[in-house]
Amino acid sequence: MDFLNVTKSNFIAVATINNPPANALASGVLKELSSFLDxxxxxxSVRVIVLHGEGRFFSAGADIKExxxxPSGAAYSSLATRGQELFERVETFSKPIIAAIHGAALGGGLELAMSCHMRIVTEDAKLGLPELQLGIIPGFGGTQRLPKYxxxxxxxEMMLTSEPISGAEAVKLGLANHAFSQDVLLDEVKNIAAKFAQKxxxxxxxxISLLNASKQKSHAEGMKQEADEFGALFGSADAKEGITAFIEKRKPTFTGK
Structure with a gap:
């Protein structure tokens, strides 16, 4: 790929956006992200995905030059819809996607990060939606996801002032899960991903499916889905392995069966 560098190890795939100087989310980047998900x-061999940025930024936003x-307002609407559909796919993806954010996640960069299942940041990272400075608004789901966090x-306030918040503040507000120094960020994210990969x-x-259901369905519908999933999983080989391992006081080895 031209814009996405991927490494795989121990059930973890690290996908690094590489579109210098600011890892702008150009159309080529988004196409490669979609292909990577495919x-x-x-x-x-992949159970957890880490999304990262090469160089100084996670992503400073959309490619303004594009x-x-x-040509027209209708074309802009179509552009927004395609971006929203991709980020919706990220949010509902069946494997956990963790955004490892350093430097800046602004505009479309933050919209992508918010669609990931978790955000882990550096303490001094800058997160914001500054689109109103350009006389436009967020178009890839930012107005819908940010208030939920x-x-x-x-x-x-964040959108109308166009002022970013720090990674440390993002943790306090619930926008990010953890904040670390930049020199250990990726290692700490991989440690968390490794815990996920053991399940x-x-x-x-x-x-993941049930958490998405909690956003979209009524309480009763979500509870019914939970009960159905609970029952279905008990027939799996992994459930038998997990219960047996607990009784035998050993770590389970899950195969996904």
Missing amino acids: EVENDE FVQV VGTGRAL SPQSVKAV
């Missing part, structure tokens, strides 16, 4: 979706090539009032892939997939 590649790893049914790859049993904007001037869009930080509340409507704080989301409004049964079927159970992980079920949890």
